[in-house]
Amino acid sequence: MQAIYDFLYSPGLPLKPVGLVVGLWLLASHLFALVKPEVIKPHLKSFPRNEKIGIPLVIFCFAWGFVIWSCMDLGEFYKIERVVQVVIAGVCIGVIVQVREFLAVRALGFFLILVAAPLLDAAFLEEPKTRLLLVALAYAGALKGMFWIGMPYLLRDQINWLLEKDARLKVGALAGAVYGLILLICALLFW
Template sequence: MTASTLAIGIGMGYALLHVWGVLQPAAFRLKARAFPRHEGIGWVLMLTGTLWFLWRVKQTEISDFAAYKNLMYVGFAGIGLGTCLYVKDFLAVRGFAVLSLILAAVTLERVRWIESDLRLVVVCWVYAWVIAGIWFSISPWRMRDWIEWWTHDERRTRVACALRTVLGAVVAILGATVFRTPTS
């Protein structure tokens, strides 16, 4: 996947999610506040993150770990499944944190080769994902508190979602213009 395609996909997905919050802040607020403790979404996010991480381990060709790869597969799969079974509190937040960290790694791998300084818009945003992913992994209840703060009332929800919609649109536009590589 190219940096352009990735930026367009992430930007549009982020923008479209938050357009809903601009148009229907009350409904968005209810769903957002239910997210941190939603067990079904938690299972999907955590298992997706686990499978994606296992695939990335498989793709990694570090000879230092070659002898231990099978053990690593079993261990990491066990951690992912064990988390779903035994750490159900804030499972959606934990799964979100795992996916944020993996998506950050993939995004940084792609955008680091872009010569334009505008790549720093995406790089800074992605490092915010890393900080959030680490922070929410350590203390997942902070996401609940954060969501409650920015969905405190309809006005705050609309403003926060409008700003996020603009950020997503900017990233998508960068992907469609600046990050696009000429085809030969």
């Protein structure tokens, strides 16, 4: 566990590889949505209530939280480390069993909050101002994640709005692809 924690947080991921991975992921996923909207639409529509995605994503996110809690310096809270580890495992099981409604949305929100820290660490105190593209993406994801955990129906409504007209999906996919391309160019040239 310590190796995973050290890889993500201590000293943190380098900016260039993070920018390349995030840029490539944004570019590839949004270009696919732009080129094959008929493939993406049913998956987007079914995502909010998809337990086949939600349960593994919840387990992954709670495992990530478990790693963070187990490996970080707890200071005076070290005495309750084991208790909180048991609570994390218990809450994970409780969420899977009791919070079935929009589980995938809540898990995605949890994931976006967790992934923000390594992204922000990668861009922390780095020289080129273009790094703020990654920072803005991380904060936007964390903010959306908080709303999706508390009000998961928002993602369902956002997906329905996006899929209502083909032009909206095309514009959204194009915007995501352009943002990914800009991140990729910045990572290759400036970071």
